[in-house]
Amino acid sequence: MRGFWKAFKRNKLAVVGGIVVACLALLAVLAPAISPWDPNRPDVRKILDPPSSRHPFGTDQLGRDVLSRMLYGSQVSLAVGFVSVGIAATIGILLGSAAGYHGGVIDAAIMRLVDLMLVFPRFFLLLAVLAFLKPSIWTIMAVIGLTGWMGVARLVRAEFLALKEREFVMWSQSTGASAFRIIWRHILPNAMAPVLVAMTLGIPAAILTESGLSFLGLGVQPPRATWGNILNEGKDAIELAWWLSVYPGVAILITVLAYNLLGEGIRDALDPRLRQAAGRVVSRGR
């Protein structure tokens, strides 16, 4: 663990990413306390006001303060990022460890399911599901999680295949430990490093997906503010109010960038070998 900290701290960009991530989380938690205005209070006298000292990011079509709406929107991004990745990781770990540990028919069946899910362009699948669901933050979290577990499953399976041949696993098998116990107590803890990295990198991906869906109008619904649906309103007022289209996008960009830098940093610090294993492309090109 100490080695990890030393390696992580040496990577300045990752540290900056981590600090930004922490600040964003703090802003989301403190949103009710620090928002200058009520995010949902319309004001007909201030429709589409450009940025000013009273409204640093301007106001929207209903005269609501964009900064306050963005602060509340960060809560949605954060929650969707964490919960949907949690769902995806849980499914991925369960299926991946079952496939990797048992092998044979179970493995073949689960991996074919993974192949199958990967054939669907994700946005098409999401739209098909969302068309018939009541759009809410919970359904969004669920569907993003349910369509995003395949990478983790593959990762966990690969780790299990490598680990189950090791002596400590053989040893506990010979003592008659149950499969559940061996998976849970012996193999999984050793397989968690790449999963954690994949989860850190999955959060920004989930945030991007949610904002895309909300932008289309099929995600989290107004009046609840999200960065995506503010941008959707921005699109309708694109010729009148540039600030509606610019600021929420910058927020998404910074958030995703920070999580990516953090995730890459954790990966490199945990184990340089993982650069390939985690199956992602972005790597700190230093």
Next chain:
Amino acid sequence: MLAYALRRLFLAVPLLIGITFVSFLVIHLAPGDPAEMQTGDVPAEAKRAYEQLRKEFGLDQPLPVQYWNWLKRLVRLDFGKSFAPHGRPVLTMIGERLPITLLLNVVEMLIIVALAVPIGVLSATRQYSTFDKVTTVFVFIGFATPDFWLALLLMILFGIQLGWLPISGLRSMNWEYMSFWQQQWDFLSHLALPILVATFGGLAGFSRYMRQSMLEVIRQDYIQSARAKGLAERVVVGKHALRNALLPIVTILGLSLPGLIGGSVIVEWIFAIPGMGQLMVQAAFERDYPVLMGNLVIVSTLTLFANLAADLAYSLVDPRIRVSRRRR
């Protein structure tokens, strides 16, 4: 080779059945019901109309029966009719839109490869140089930029502030009055922004893959021995290294296809391009479930075969694959 191709083709059959199964399931297991949308407000009337609609669409039958009936029609390429008032056959609608989406994606892919390969090679051979650092920054920004936001910014800049490019549709209003070449130019200028947006994110990923792949190849012994033979660096990099570094890119191209096609949903929606993606969003809003299911099946089947083609291409250029991938 032929045996390998046949075996892969054979393995695609269960996946094809799986595609129809998932497409059917995601739509029928959702709590909402396509008949709900089409009925009016009067309770008693609505209830009767609802039951009638359910019967008409066969929704009152058990799911396995519905699936089997749907499958039987699919085999005859009958995707049913749209629920929209015009009631056109789904296959016709998709047929009109598929070429546009394919065109967009093929052009996109060509541009990405044409740019990403040289960028990746240059930043790998000059690792840690200014060029490498600049492209690294670009890669991180590219990954973090939401495509729909980039589209909005470009629309504001080029469409509204500068007024250089059209921001919606595929043709200008006065298209019919243009000469042939004006029409071509008009079409291209409508495609410029969508293609730029769609290329941006993909380019970041591919130049990264290319760099990574090149870095690995350059460290191999055979590159050292090519240098030791006294070959010019240009030949070592451009021939010996590049050819080997391109191998994994073929597979990655195939694997990233769902992502590219999925990305066209948002791009087509923003720029009002009448392709598959726009059709999918419209169908989702209207709960037009024959269109949704048809779209899902067609798009994922295309992806499946594109992956297959990429795999075959890979095994063609790298014979080791045909032997070592037997385990699957």
